[in-house]
Amino acid sequence: MGYVVSQDVLDSDPHFYLGCTDCHSGDSTKATQAEAHKGLVARPSDDPVASCGQCHEETAKTYTLSLHYTAAGMKHGVSPRFDDKGKQLFDTKVFEQSCRSCHASCGDCHVQSPVISGVNSGLLDGHRFVKKAEDKTCALCHGGRVWPEFTGDYGGTPDVHYRKGMTCSDCHGPVQFHGDGSGYTSRKDVPVKPQCSDCHDAATMGKASTQETHATHAEAVSCSACHTASAYRQCSDCHVGSGATASPAIVLGHSPREEGRLTTLRLIPTVRDTFKPAGIAMPNYDALPNYWDTVPHNVAKRTDRTRDCNTCHEEGLYYLEAERLPKGGSTKNLELVP
Amino acid sequence: MKKAILILLAAALVAPAFARDVDAVVDAAWLEANLAKPGLVVVDVRKIDEYKAGHVPGAVNLLGLYVAKDGKSNEVPEADDLSEIIAEAGIDAKSTVVVVESSGARFAWATRVAWTLVYAGVPNVTILDGGYEEWVKAGKAVTAGFESKDETDFQVKFIDSYLATEDYLVKNVKKAQIVDTRAYDTYFGVSKQAFVEQYGHIPGAYSLPAAWITVNGLVRPKAELEALVAGLKLSPKKDTIVHCDSGVLATAWWWILTQQLGWTKVGMHDGSAQEISRDPSVTFVKGVWR
Numbered sequence A: 001m002g003y004v005v006s007q008d009v010l011d012s013d014p015h016f017y018l019g020c021t022d023c024h025s026g027d028s029t030k031a032t033q034a035e036a037h038k039g040l041v042a043r044p045s046d047d048p049v050a051s052c053g054q055c056h057e058e059t060a061k062t063y064t065l066s067l068h069y070t071a072a073g074m075k076h077g078v079s080p081r082f083d084d085k086g087k088q089l090f091d092t093k094v095f096e097q098s099c100r101s102c103h104a105s106c107g108d109c110h111v112q113s114p115v116i117s118g119v120n121s122g123l124l125d126g127h128r129f130v131k132k133a134e135d136k137t138c139a140l141c142h143g144g145r146v147w148p149e150f151t152g153d154y155g156g157t158p159d160v161h162y163r164k165g166m167t168c169s170d171c172h173g174p175v176q177f178h179g180d181g182s183g184y185t186s187r188k189d190v191p192v193k194p195q196c197s198d199c200h201d202a203a204t205m206g207k208a209s210t211q212e213t214h215a216t217h218a219e220a221v222s223c224s225a226c227h228t229a230s231a232y233r234q235c236s237d238c239h240v241g242s243g244a245t246a247s248p249a250i251v252l253g254h255s256p257r258e259e260g261r262l263t264t265l266r267l268i269p270t271v272r273d274t275f276k277p278a279g280i281a282m283p284n285y286d287a288l289p290n291y292w293d294t295v296p297h298n299v300a301k302r303t304d305r306t307r308d309c310n311t312c313h314e315e316g317l318y319y320l321e322a323e324r325l326p327k328g329g330s331t332k333n334l335e336l337v338p
Numbered sequence B: 001m002k003k004a005i006l007i008l009l010a011a012a013l014v015a016p017a018f019a020r021d022v023d024a025v026v027d028a029a030w031l032e033a034n035l036a037k038p039g040l041v042v043v044d045v046r047k048i049d050e051y052k053a054g055h056v057p058g059a060v061n062l063l064g065l066y067v068a069k070d071g072k073s074n075e076v077p078e079a080d081d082l083s084e085i086i087a088e089a090g091i092d093a094k095s096t097v098v099v100v101e102s103s104g105a106r107f108a109w110a111t112r113v114a115w116t117l118v119y120a121g122v123p124n125v126t127i128l129d130g131g132y133e134e135w136v137k138a139g140k141a142v143t144a145g146f147e148s149k150d151e152t153d154f155q156v157k158f159i160d161s162y163l164a165t166e167d168y169l170v171k172n173v174k175k176a177q178i179v180d181t182r183a184y185d186t187y188f189g190v191s192k193q194a195f196v197e198q199y200g201h202i203p204g205a206y207s208l209p210a211a212w213i214t215v216n217g218l219v220r221p222k223a224e225l226e227a228l229v230a231g232l233k234l235s236p237k238k239d240t241i242v243h244c245d246s247g248v249l250a251t252a253w254w255w256i257l258t259q260q261l262g263w264t265k266v267g268m269h270d271g272s273a274q275e276i277s278r279d280p281s282v283t284f285v286k287g288v289w290r
Helices: A007-012 A020-024 A057-063 A072-081 A084-095 A106-110 A146-151 A174-178 A208-217 A223-227 A331-336 B002-014 B028-034 B048-053 B079-088 B104-119 B131-137 B166-172 B184-188 B222-231 B249-260 B272-276
Strands: A232-239 A243-249 A252-254 A262-267 A291-293 B040-044 B067-069 B072-075 B096-100 B125-128 B177-180 B240-243 B266-268
Touching (some): A057 A174, B249 B266
Parallel strands (some): B177 B240, B240 B266
Antiparallel strands (some): A232 A243, A252 A262, A262 A291
């Protein structure tokens, strides 16, 4: 049986000028495992500043405030549905025990794949510190929807950017991964995010008719409304402990966050009794709709909407309809119907 | 004599033009020897991350040749999209294209890409036997990162006879040789995919599983493949329709029958059981062999 960390790794990665105990504590001078492992820290980068921050000071400091580390987006995404007592219960009984298990330490992306529900797929490269391995890190936490929709693994069309060799970090810069030093409660509040216009100038690209179409729709319609290639996952009926049911669809409706803008919507699986098993009611359930605006990572130059105006203007093929809203859903949903 | 010429002329018009000048399947030694050949394009159809980690030198990554459409899992992209994808890979109608999948276990996915290319009008397409795994096992050179070729002006010219539509299958269900390339328990009706509506198989269909094509990850010798087909008493003279569940496994036998064994009257039904099992005019039979 070989060692988990080989001599080759120790020789080739500059991080190993430090010894094991510099990060993991314990006592390497002891002869027995029990003694050597006394005080062992299995995941040293759970505290980024005290571990990686010794050398990567700025990054570690900003990272402790980032959404990847705090997982604050999960808490604040649902909290308007609770009263004060419910918020308290949610924070202690659900968020800390469930949502926060998704928070990522430095090592979850640079040494091993992230732990999800207590399980991970192990070291990325024999304990080498890996700068990026998106298919083994990003793809695991974002593997329920975004990554497989991006790669076409759910059977849809692969995103045109993926097809051309681009992966997560080609659009999402270090600030999106490590934060900018401010604490945010939602990714929607983060000021610097990738925009299609960072690379594509709608005013000048394509034929004259394409430029005209883009100019006509620019204010009222998001890029993703027309350029999402395939149906993306819509998860419904999430109850604590039982999970949600997913079915794919393209859904177009008013953005709940940007008035007057038609965009792609994704169903949020929280139902009225989702947290009932945890003893938490949602008296303000109707404060939020059951859909959020989303950018499915499944972009194509041509779709049935770009090929034929009638797809939207005559048939309204993908429009959210009042009759198709989830039964017993939020009354806010009606505001999203075009 | 005149009659013979007319018959030959008619046959040439009806039969698809097999202009291939490369074997249907090649090994790592052949690919290594021909890597610098002008017009050769190696397309690696694995995931981007696998490709970037290491690939045959000069290979380009090629994805998106089969897409979900109209409730079916694996369909041909729209003509303009497909033209663009093929052109961006540096392929034109005169290219010799080598398809590289991850391993022999993915042979049918390689043939799905290869079938799409020849259907789109690129006749010289071949498959690296055993895929990238075999290339590495043979100790050949690999390159990491992302490579690209100059875009061509390729426009698809579909060879319609390579594709058997649902209408064509329904009209010819009693006349044509229907070849069911799924596993034999699926054919027999013991199990089925969730997206297929009926258990069993199309009445009269022959069971010829795609899994039989390879052994230890490599394509069987031609004589063995011929023997498998001969054992079922399938005739190259009859119109033949191959299908599976969703248009992937079927391309494996389509590839072998047409490109390896030279059959000229074979159509691939890419809607396959996923589509035909929903057709009210076709009732599958189960619990019986042919």
